[in-house]
Amino acid sequence: MGNNSSPYSSLPDMFVSRVAASGGREAYRYPVPDPSGGPETWQSLTWSQTRDRVRDIALGLHSLGVTSQARCAIASGTRIEWILADLAILCAGGASTTIYPTSTAPDCAYIVSDSGSMVAFAEDDEQVAKLREQRPQMPGLSKVVAFEGDAGGDDDWVMSLAELEKAGSQLAQEQPDLFDRLVSSVQPEHLATLIYTSGTTGRPKGVRLDHANWLYEAYALKDLNEELRGQGWDLIGEDDLQYLWLPLAHAFGKVMEVSQLHIGYTTAVDGRVDRIVDNLSVVRPTFMAAAPRIFEKVYNRVVMQAKEGGAAKYRIFRWAAGVADKVSRVKEEGREPAGMLAAQHRLAHKLVFAKLHDRFGEQLRFFVSGSAPLAPDIGRFFYGAGITILEGYGLTETSAGAFLTRPGDVRFGYVGLPLPGTEVRIAEDGEVMLRGPGVMRGYHNLSGATEAVLTEEGWFATGDIGELEHGRLRITDRKKELIKTSGGKYVAPQAIESRFKALCPYVANMIVHGDSRPYCVALVALDEEAITAWAKENGLGHLDYPALTKDPRVRSLVQEAVDALNRDLPRHETVKKFDVLPSELSVEEGEITPSLKMRRRAIESKYQQILDGMYGDSVHRL
Template sequence: MNITEFLNKNTKRFPQKAAVGFKKDNEWKELTWMRFKQMVFRTANALVEAGVKENDKVAIYADNSPEWIIMDVATLAIGAVTVPVYSTNGADQVEYIINHAEPKIILTGDQEQYETCHQLLGKTTGVEQIIAAKKNFTLKDNSIFLSDFIEKASDKFKIVERSDEDLATIIYTSGTSGIPKGVMLTHGNFQKAFDAHIDFFDFKDFEKEQSLAFLPLSHVFERCWTLFCFSVGAKVSFLENPKLIANALQEVKPTTMCSVPRFYQKIYAGINEMLVTASPTKKKIFAWAIETGTQVSERKRDQQNIPFLLNQKYKIANALVFNKIKTKLGGRLWFMPCGGASISKEVTQFFDAMGIHITVGYGMTETTATITAFPFTKYKYGTAGKLIGDSQIKIGDNEEILVKGSGIMKGYYKNPEETAKIFTEDGWMKTGDAGVLDNEGNLTITDRIKDLMKTSNGKYIAPQPIENMFSNNSYINQILLIADDKPFVSALIVPNFETLEEKVKTLGITFTNWKEVVENEKVQAFYQKLIDDIQVNLSGFEKIKKFILMPADFEIQSGEITPTLKIKRNIVLEKYAGKINMIYNK
């Protein structure tokens, strides 16, 4: 079955219920299921009239928007293949993907994205037309605005039948190293993933939920989650600029939303930073509230009854502390899938205590996202949860996690060599992650195998847990540990410039740029003490001996981090090799 059959199903069930939310002219607007289906079918007919056939490719290079998802669903509905391109990708990366995938049509978002694609017309093969989603700039040849593209198209369309094996999308992995590989996912991969989530979580009336899509739709996590929400009839609102997430949460008031650990780490660090300057009374109230919330969350997790007196205390804790934080997140969030990187148990416990449950999970683009996830009860902090659907796991050489299941990709597009490398002879897929399974079936990710470091003294160091310790601090935004073949551990540290700015004032430092700040002796001394305090319980060989404070964030646009905010270790190490060498040559 074509996964876009949800259009017909949900339009029959509730034609006037909102399906899509989006912001236009500073106001949130909606598309009903009936209107959503009409827009998709008009786009589908226009694609067919433009010569797009079954199994042809349609690329989307744009920020989140209703146009993005409409083009995606329309492409799938005609039996063609969607090729998402990260909106933050530079011209070189876009050129590689377009040359490799050879789409017939590209949908672009803003003018910069349009110009990048138009400049590629003479350098690529197969691209016949560029469609611009926005209508606020002038087009060149072989281009058309989306509104004009679909203007005369009919809204009557018969969705093309697809089998489980038919290709739905090619998602190029951003990866933390190497050139992108095109992951081939089928209609069956998506449908089985949707079914697995329904069975695992046993959702009730999920069509009443409202999701906020702020992670890039070009990433498998947000895309799979959004299509899942649509498959069961839930509403999804699309946020174009993820930097506006704080306002969007209060405006949209979503009940569900997928996110990455960094989102929660920042909130956790921000709350702890506010506590530093709080009065002794407020600190005591907050500590009491967290203690009370922890007792309640532990009983809920273990399916135990909550005593009357504890429940009354929890209501007071909510009124005095937790509701203020929940309100900043919109006030209605209850189901929050979290993946893309590791998250420390301190953060998940902290949010659980406030009654904001983070559903931690583990997956990859190659597995159609989720392999394991926290169930609603009996989950174990510090793990990535339990197997979902028909997924299977075994631990191979070097503790590598090997997986099987209906979510596993068809292979890498036009890349049989890399496809062969990732599968064992008996069909298990190598994840590249190291982990362990406990007796209760909980998976713990220990680290990326490629990231595992060995010092010149022969000591092995897993960087992720240590980096998470530091990232949970309000003065540290990003950190990269360095130790491989080195005599000791060092680090590149990107400060949280918002909190550092306040600290600089108290230190009496005047400055004109951040380079001056991070090189200042007082700031260096402050971070040295901060680091020493954080790593007090680490083994001696794991401790950071020297560090460099960076004057600017690692950026997606510069290729230093992935769209899920993971640092591309190899790229950063190469880019800042000179600085790193100075650490060890002093």
């Protein structure tokens, strides 16, 4: 594994080593509801307690016939049981197949069947019902293990997690050394994870990642830690506290799970997105990874609250946001604010930014943003407010982490330098090519697809267009999403869409369209929470969401932001017309993936009539 060679043979090996080193320390923290309906409490598991539960689940799986590299699926949101099940699957010698809880029943069946999963963990009655509905399409699935709920049905196809643990506990008493033997038999080249990419086109592809891939990720972060300590920075240490809400079905979430095993920090686990902001002030983490949509929502909420406070309060907020932008740009050049700017920054902190720090729990040292581009304006607002967002870049096919901004070298619009051991080059057509120990071994059951993106020399074609500057990578767009107007001009829609979301706090998504067309137009999806709050403040509280999308005052709000966007764009990139969609984009409608990436072609196809209307004599209204 090059410079990142690991003394461990597998993730289970790393896990039991962590238990040996940190047995009595807190490993995980998770919310537990009060049976009487009171406020929920947070409970902890030490590393030793985690090992005991993982051992029992692993031996329970062994008793069900799970052997080396046998696939076991997990259909669940992020919660402590997800992590315990995943570690247990690996310790039993198996490989985890991940399924988003938002996946449809047919998609669940496709992933279970294509992966060859023999056991599936299901979060609750809803997930069990999806699997039961598709049971004829999954003949190889011999058992479903439910985290909670009643199993349903009158057969023994479904069992509870408690029942599985009980069976494993009995086996542990009968064969005390069995768990250690299973762990020691797992090798670096053994399959560890099958992650199905929530592709923006076509069926999801199963990405085969082995133990060596994940060991690389853990060790690359360790090497990066050492590199940064030499520069006076401390990234992540054993005393840190992570708040983990990311979908563990996504490679980004998985990397945060794996790095903990090596470094030994504590993780607070709760995948409920609507609880993130409230939980931050309760958990008080030192770092958290998130998708840009979370930062956009927090930013939008701050803007809305400032507006609701009246004209004077909003003027103060706009002034403070301007100070934050100036401070960020100074710091991005490697300097610290001085003189009048430093004085303004102190006042802005007192009036505006201190409340943000309170909301995030005061111990927060940094966020990590990944899975989609972060709008530079939003990054600069937080950075100037004293909250650092480090941007990462990678794909499922590269075990997630490939690039990361260094704390002392923040440049918004860039995703930083490669992790130690990862190589990058830019192909002649601008495509980013990556090589290193994190790159997948191939797609599952799709040899032709593997050969299309992976060269014999080990270079992986990412599908992203990018540029290198002093080693730092800037992603400009997806190769397949570049627009070429009928006038022959190229447009990168992602950059425009990202900029727009920073200008309009009422918007969830913008889809720029214009391929083979004379000019660019856009479809705009509003953020229901933000626009509903605005409506109440502006005498439109009687209107429901679909009615608001048609209201001329709402259209004026969007028009103002489009005008501001166009002022800074070359003429061929400006958005000449737009229309507001009647609903937010959804996973259920196939408009966005479970990891919140837009399915651009599906959206354009669904709203083809509206797009065509924007190139006619008049704008077609919804």
